[in-house]
Amino acid sequence: MNGAFLDYYRCPESFATFGLSGELSNSNGFFHFGSDTICYGRTCVGHSAKSVTDELYDVSDQVTANGSTLQLPFSPSEVVSNLRYERYVSASNGNGKQLTSAPAIRKAYYKMRPMLSLSVRKHFQRICLGDWEQIPFPHWPVDLSVELMFEKLLALLLKVHGVDQIPFIWFWPNGFSGCAIMTHDVEALPGSEFCSTLMDLDEAYGIKASFQLVPEGQYPVSADFLSSIRDRGFEINVHDLNHDGLLFSNREVFLQRAERINQYAREYHAAGFRSAVLYRNPEWLESLDFSYDMSIPNIGHLEGQRGGCCSVMPFFVGNILELPLTTTQDYSLFHILKQHSIDLWVRQITLILEKHGLASFILHPDYLREPLAQKTYKALLTYLAELSSNGKVWMALPREVNQWWRQRSQMKLVRRGNSWEIEGEGKDRARIAYANLEGDRVVYHVESPCVAAAN
Template sequence: MRNILAEYYRTPFNPRVLYPSGGFQNEAGFFRFGPDIVCYGECAKGIANEVMNSEALHVSEAFSATGAELRLPFDIGDVIENLRRERYLEKLDSGPKPLTRRTWTREFYYLVRRFLPVAVRRHLQRVYLKDWKTLQFPHWPVDSTVDSLNEAFLRLAMIAQGCDRVPFIWFWPDGAFSALILTHDVETAAGRDFCSSLMNIDLSHGFRSSFQVIPEERYEVPNSYVDEIKTRGFEFNIHDLNHDGRLFEGKAKFLCSARRINEYAKKYNARGFRSGAMYHNLDWYDAFFVGRILEIPLTTSQDYSVFHILNEYTINLWKRQISLVHQKNGLLSFITHPDYLINLRCRDVYETLLDHLRQVVERDAIWATLPGEVDRWWRARNEMRLVQDGDRWRIEGPDSQRARVAYASLDGDRIVYTIEKPLLTP
């Protein structure tokens, strides 16, 4: 049986979980683990086909504990996997769809997109996304359901076992409270030609970033361009194959494209990959060369959405998202495009964002790094383990000298964290 808490917290604390002997509902659906945590999966206490109807299904009331054993009416590991793989989308889209939400409409849009004036494209995108702020789930502007579910499970397990403090390996190296990455997707030749200037802008604020580059059709990728990105300490990654919106159209097409993407990754010695329009299908990712994929989430709104969909030319939304992600000790990840930052108005907003990020990084002890470093850290942390040494705990494993022991403690109806030797001491 999976040790969910060990996967998330890297802790030796391993409560025994029992599930109903009669199994679960055969169909997956929505229910609540408490009033605010929306779950998706099978549940012995019933499910709702729509998120709004899940409010009456608070299955935390069905939780029970006997000695060191926990009884849950759902498999928490399956629910977390469903959330991470976004398997709930099928249910969210199961009702009648307006014209803009139908698959054939999206395919037709990508077919004619390059021939549409920019103003027409932006209008169609606003129509498509007009109701995104009103969705009950996932939560806007940041969804942290998986984190909240892990915290709620840990709290119940600690209460059941009479434990007021649990050790674990802190999420980020050197006791940093959160992490930050800046990434740039390069979509046109004009954007490619602006990358040198964008690197200067990032460096002037004390940051380095990654550039995701489209290897086919959109523009040439000269060796001098690749070399400049790498020699200046930035990161070169692959962005889709040709960014036509059809990478995940079918398994056979995807496998063929994945082979070519892998060839480009080898050619450019690149480990990072991002698909066009953020489409993904984790069940197919084994086709990529890296083997065991680490998916780094996007936790803030893209510049295109902020500027051209929401029509906002401030950093107010980004500041709100930064605060929410930092409260969960999460990863602040940004996507901006050199293609749009050529515009002076957009560039001024971006530089305002960098000014704010520099202040937040220094004030709140945030690890500002590159996606490749996040990948290396998370793989190393996954191989670390806590070992009891007398009345203390120590960490063993790769890169353990950068890791920190932390403790999760009960504080009323919530969990609070403390770190040994944090990067910043209050």
């Protein structure tokens, strides 16, 4: 019941007092938890809808208190898991399907893809993605369902415990309000040849990034190439096996390829992974020997596989930490939406930072060789550099986020007399925060030291 909530906030367990108000239904469905929050799972009351477009029952009026325990008509951990693992997509009017869902068609497309001009690929993809504006869920341009649900639960806990504030371990090190990471997926030979120039560009704005390399793709991955990236302080990760779009086509293929992918992870000393085209199956990630994955988007309207994890925060999929993609890819922005401004990115960053989340980006060296694309990217780098210099955003490498989030997941808030104190590795960078209510809205206040007065 309270596991996902505690993992998210790292607050004392004594505050996370949830109980079920009855027996859960046998089947999953969509329902509201307040008018602005869509959930997917089982409920004890009302009815859950098979489709997100049906009239959704709001369970928020069915929440009761039994002393200091919130009696909920659903399991928060189950709902969050269903959203993060995208278990709702089969019920979302088919919007979880892949761009080329038939294996034979998908195989033929990716076999021909290197021979297709960019204009032909753009035309094909615009046709396949043409209905993206009609997709009702997840919410465009950033879905915050997980964050909204947790905030509503926190507000209810403040009331049921009769306290002015609840302490928790702040999301990011040193009190940063949010975090951002830049990643570069290298798809083909022209992209690999542009990596050095792209690193020059990133460094001009004081930003380091990770490069995801295809081990058996269209360009050589030599020891010298790896060193040219790593020696400059950039990070190297594995990007699929051969970028043919078939990694997740079936379990047998996945397991066969996973063995080779894991070999390349050791060879490259890579901690992270991202699949081609963001094709994914979270249930299978346990077979990959990586510390973190970056294959699940927050919202998949413009991706080859629809869906999305509905969250802007890192989360664990078994032992692998997921760093979700929370912004629109450069290819989609430039070639599907036909935009060369950073307006959409700024809008997404604003929404993400309002929830103190992770703004993660994919910019491909393959598509940044064009002058107009470079101009747009420079504008984004300027914006991110300003956020970083103002202390609003922790501009980090993915491996640094992975290290921090793992440390935070093991930290605890303990009471020492009249004070709260953080215990655990990395506590020197950790900060205690307090959740308060302003009206019915949860607001956060971050303390600067690691010790703060207890309630």
